[in-house]
Amino acid sequence: MSTGLPSPTIGVERHLLLCATPTKALCGDPAMGAASWALLKRLLRERGLEDPGRPQGIVLRSKADCLRVCAGGPILLIWPEGLWYGGVTPERIERIVDEHLIAGRPIDDWVIRHTPWQHVSGGGATAT
DSSP: OOOSSOOTTSOEEEEEEEEOSOSSOSSSOHHHHHHHHHHHHHHHHHTTTTOTTOTTOEEEEEEESOOSOOSSOSEEEEETTTEEESSOOHHHHHHIIIIIIITOOOOGGGEEEEOOEEEOTTSOEEEO
């Protein structure tokens, strides 16, 4: 029986959170966010980043209503790096996928915040 979740034996390289369709359009145009989300989904599939056989692990994606930035959206958060991109229009999505996710070179000019993942004592983790 399939749960729709990745197999526990598949590694996860990154998790992308895109503030794409906010119910309160404070950070950006919901139509722009929806277009960015549609392109992100397509490019991740086309570039093989969702392939369970990918040696680096898959790239997960989640559409968020709000990432609590409330300006300069759509906003894309990439874990585990903790890099936040602002103004993530469809025109920027392809470059982020190709340069950051595939080539490993973040686009510093578009980064609005950096909150790297930090492990804390006691086995938990927190963003800094």
